[in-house]
Amino acid sequence: MENLLQQIVNGLVVGSVYALVALGYTMVYGILGLINFAHGDVLMVGALVALQVATLLHKFWPGLHPLLILAISLGVAIPVCMLLGYVMERTAYRRLRNAPRLAPLITAIGVSFLLQTVAMIIWGRNYHSFPPLFPTIPLEPFPGVFITPVQVTILVASATLMVALIMLVNRTPLGRAMRATAENHRVASLMGVDTNKIISTTFILGSGLAAVAGVMHASNYGVAHYSMGFLPGLKAFTAAVLGGIGNLGGAMVGGIVLGLVETIGAGYIEQLSFGLLNSSYQDIFAFVILGIVLIFRPTGLLGERVSDRA
């Protein structure tokens, strides 16, 4: 029982990171109908930039308070990623907005690999470990169930960000413009919405979230690496589809559900498959779920949009 509770805690932590990344996917998809394949790599850039800053600060200013180090490194990583998102949209995706449907996706794959290669050039192939900022002694809220301070921070921060994003989209003029653009570009621009600006803003917001998620992901596992963005990106996409792509609430639900299924599944896969598979097959869950959802319920759990794009 403790084991199951522990898995649930871990699943929630992993899932909230997925949810943050999934939000970026779903926002862009909702507005452009584009799967931004490079989104996972934005996460990677965020993590590596933050790690670089944190390491430097740690080295040259050892007495600095961990929270301050975290704040500064986030303060660098988020704008860098936002800029990256903006540049990506501006240089690669904007010209392809009316191109045949395979073109933007292929470009996005290219951008993804380009980012990985550049990161490999800058940071090399090795795993970089995050400097230990927080005390690593885990808390024990229930007997036998452990949660580290980092994980608590991840849960609180992602919940806050998600609420903030929902408020932004539903309560502000910018949010209304975003929803209008998602509904119909042309009509939105007739109503006086600068759709180009809104699309850029969407990319910037999504990339900012990805940067935060990257820092969380890296500090949760303690390492960062040039190809670390691939799997979380793919899983977050799965989460977005699971929840119903284009739907913000769906992305959050999808992320949490996927995180839970994955960690609990990995914990019990050996029993489930009679010892045939073990936890090194953990990554299969996301793909299998993705396949099942797309085949049986392509609109996702909370989906409203029709996913059958011509």
Add this chain to the structure above:
Amino acid sequence: MNELAEAIPYLGRHHPKAARALVLGLILLAPVLAASVGNTWVRVLDAALLYVMLALGLNLVVGFAGLLDLGYIAFYAVGAYTWAFLASPHIGVHLPFWAVLPLGAAFAALAGVLLGFPVLRLRGDYLAIVTLGFGEIVRIFMGNLSVTNGPQGINMLDSLSLFGWEISRGLQVTENFKINALVLFYYAFLLFVVGSVVVIRRLQFSRIGRGWAAIRDDELAAKAIGINTRNMKLLAFAMGATFGGVSGGLFGSFQGFVSPESFTLLESIAVLTMVVFGGMGNLGGVIVGAIALSLLPEVLRHIALPLQQALFGKVLLDPEVLRMLLLSLAMIFMMLLRPAGLLPANARYARAEYLHDKQEAA
């Protein structure tokens, strides 16, 4: 072949016969020329031909039927592992190539149908992600199962052999003249490539090929005019996979060992880039794309490394990085600047003689 000749600047348009002769000569003499520089280059050419076959197969799926498949390398893996199981000491079976290759192709086709069935309803980008997932699942299984020897892979694969004569031993023509095994592999692969081109060309202009084109251009309309889209799509996956399976088997025989490392997502993407770069749907373009993008990284390896040594005194960008950089930039800039590829596919989609009839009638 004719398309390749036409693609040569100036010569192709003004002296088509000379251009054709040039292309033919280059194709036939390439290994000899390469061997005079060094055997590594013959090996590079052999690998390039394998990529050509892969790109031709992927082009069936992506270029003809318009189904973006990001897990294509999985079929290559199926072919290669079939070879590894049936022609190596791993389980002690040594079947001849004319038994193993068709089996590998059949298994790959089966995998293609298995993948195709659930994803029939998906389009475009969703399809791409699910096929990517499929490719990853196959790789994860090969890297973890004990039957496949996990990440170590399987060694000591048999090479191509005919009547007990193994190609990897080379051919002793006279006492002091021996044809290198790598050169022989080149011609063997060339045979397979030519065979594939013939088959694919026939397919392209057949009822099936036109059906694929219709699905690619507008699936709903294709359905409306009576094309069985389900069977056609499954057929596209199966046919594409078949070519992947055959080239996988050849890869196994050539390399002598297989491991999951050869079947990563990067390889799927590399093959896709070749198709996109050369020109989706155009056989000549795809061949040029595959050759260009498999030779260029090797050329870069031999030029860029000494250059970096000379300029900076150390190697800043290693060959693998250069290859990734090249592939990703090729993909992005091709889509932005020339989305139809180097040699765009012909918009007209019928046999030449049929076009001729129609012109006369008009």
